[in-house]
Amino acid sequence: MSPARLRPRLRLSLLLLLLLAPAAWGCGPGRVVGSRRRPPRKLVPLAYKQFSPNVPEKTLGASGRYEGKIARSSERFKELTPNYNPDIIFKDEENTGADRLMTQRCKDRLNSLAISVMNQWPGVKLRVTEGWDEDGHHSEESLHYEGRAVDITTSDRDRNKYGLLARLAVEAGFDWVYYESKAHVHCSVKSEHSAAAKTGGCFPAGARVRLENGAQVALSALQPGDRVLAMGEDGNPTFSDVLIFLDREPDIQRAFHVIETLDPPRRLALTPAHLLFTADNHTEPATGFRATFASQVQPGQYVLVAGVPGLQPARVAAVSTRTAPGAYAPLTKHGTLVVEDVVASCFAAVAEQQLAQLAFWPLRLYHSLSWGSRTPGEGIHWYPQLLYRLGRLLLDEDSFHPLGMAGMGS
Numbered sequence: 001m002s003p004a005r006l007r008p009r010l011r012l013s014l015l016l017l018l019l020l021a022p023a024a025w026g027c028g029p030g031r032v033v034g035s036r037r038r039p040p041r042k043l044v045p046l047a048y049k050q051f052s053p054n055v056p057e058k059t060l061g062a063s064g065r066y067e068g069k070i071a072r073s074s075e076r077f078k079e080l081t082p083n084y085n086p087d088i089i090f091k092d093e094e095n096t097g098a099d100r101l102m103t104q105r106c107k108d109r110l111n112s113l114a115i116s117v118m119n120q121w122p123g124v125k126l127r128v129t130e131g132w133d134e135d136g137h138h139s140e141e142s143l144h145y146e147g148r149a150v151d152i153t154t155s156d157r158d159r160n161k162y163g164l165l166a167r168l169a170v171e172a173g174f175d176w177v178y179y180e181s182k183a184h185v186h187c188s189v190k191s192e193h194s195a196a197a198k199t200g201g202c203f204p205a206g207a208r209v210r211l212e213n214g215a216q217v218a219l220s221a222l223q224p225g226d227r228v229l230a231m232g233e234d235g236n237p238t239f240s241d242v243l244i245f246l247d248r249e250p251d252i253q254r255a256f257h258v259i260e261t262l263d264p265p266r267r268l269a270l271t272p273a274h275l276l277f278t279a280d281n282h283t284e285p286a287t288g289f290r291a292t293f294a295s296q297v298q299p300g301q302y303v304l305v306a307g308v309p310g311l312q313p314a315r316v317a318a319v320s321t322r323t324a325p326g327a328y329a330p331l332t333k334h335g336t337l338v339v340e341d342v343v344a345s346c347f348a349a350v351a352e353q354q355l356a357q358l359a360f361w362p363l364r365l366y367h368s369l370s371w372g373s374r375t376p377g378e379g380i381h382w383y384p385q386l387l388y389r390l391g392r393l394l395l396d397e398d399s400f401h402p403l404g405m406a407g408m409g410s
Helices: 003-019 075-079 104-120 159-171 192-199 353-359 361-368 382-394
Strands: 080-082 088-090 101-103 126-130 149-154 176-181 184-188 208-210 216-218 227-231 237-262 265-270 274-279 290-293 302-306 311-332 336-339 342-348
Touching: 075 080, 088 104, 101 104, 104 126, 104 149, 104 159, 104 184, 149 159, 159 176, 159 184, 192 237, 208 227, 208 336, 227 311, 237 302, 237 336, 237 342, 237 361, 265 274, 265 302, 265 311, 265 342, 274 311, 274 353, 311 336, 311 342, 342 353, 353 361
Parallel strands: 088 126
Antiparallel strands: 080 101, 126 149, 149 184, 176 184, 208 216, 227 237, 227 336, 237 265, 237 311, 274 290, 274 302, 274 342, 302 311, 302 342, 336 342
16 A cells, blocks of 8 residues: 555544544533533633634635625525524615525524524624625625525624624634624625535435335435445445434525436536546456546546446436435445435545545444434534544544544434
8 A cells, every 4th residue: 555545544543543532433522520610711802803714705715715605586596595583683674685595504504693692692682784785785696685684783783792602603603703893793704505515415305325125215214224336345346234313404405516427327426526436448357447526537447336236337427416405415334325326425524435434433333233313313423523623633634524524323
C-alpha cells in the first residue's frame, strides 16, 4: 500500500480510538460518576461590526454564492415557506407577509434562535425586521432576495442585547452572522441546493430498494431490521440488514444528481456528496470499481447495476439534476445498498468506502446488537456529525467532497 493511502488509515485509527471513548456512545456528554458537572459555557457577544465565521458572506465557508433573485412568479418561489411561529414578531412594514417568507433552512435556524432568546431573556421575543425582499430595497445580490437572510432585533429593541443576540444566532446554526448596525443583526444561511450537498448523502423518499422477499419498497417505507439487496465485500450481491437511518427527513425538498444508464436502463437520484461505485471501462471487476462522489460521475463512465445474474457494469449515458421530496440515508451492515437497481454506498463526504465502513464500525456494532432504538427518528443522526468533525482534524482537506458536509454518512 502506498504511503499516501496509508496516512489516512493511520489517522482514522486515531479517530476510532476517540470514537470508542464512552462520551461518543451518546448524543450528549452524559454524567460521569465522581466528576463535577461543568458550568455552562459562557457566551461571548459579537462586537459591533464583527461577523462569524470570519470570512465574506458569499464564500463557501459561510452562506455561499448568490443564486439569483426569487420573484413570486418564478419557479423558485416554491423554495420559500412562511414562518408563523408565534414566538417571533415580524415587522412586516410592507403588509404583504414577505418578511415571513424564507427558505426551510433559514426557518429552522430562526425558530431555534427564538427559543434561545426566550431562554436568555424571559418575556422577550425575537423580532424580524427584514426577511425576503421582493421590492429591491437591499444591495445588489443580497441574500434577502432569495429568502436566505433576515435582519433581527429583540422585541424590546434593547440595543445592549444585540451583541449577545448575534452570538445566540451563531449558536442557533446560521451560516453567517453579522452585527451589522446598531439597529439590527444580519443573519443568513446557505441555499437549499448547497446545503443539501453539505448535509445530505441521501436518496429521495420515493427511491426503491429490494427486500429479501423480492418486494420493492420506497425508502420512506423502509424500517430498521429489514434486509435489502446490497453488495458484499467480494463484489457479489447479498442481502444486508438495515441498522439505522443516518439521515431521515420526510418533509424536506432537496436537489439531487440523477445518474442515467441505457444498457441496461437505470435511473438513480442521490445527493451530490453521496458515493456510488464507478469504473472507466466495463471490463473492471466489481471489486475494482472505486467510490466516487455523485457530483463527479461523468457520462461514459460505468456504474454497477443489479442484473441477471449478479451485478454488472452499465455505461452512464446522462447526468442531470432535479428536486424531489424527502431525504433518506439508511445504514446497512455491509455499508452498501442497491437503490433503483444501482449499487451505491451508504456513505458520503469522504471518497473512501473502506475508511468510512471502518469508521462506522462502532455504530454498526451498537445497532446490530440491538442496543440502539429500532424506531427511526428524523433529521441527521448525531454520530456522522461527530465523525465528520473529528475527521476534519485528522484527514487531508482533499479527502472531503468539495462542498464539504456536516455529516459523513448523511
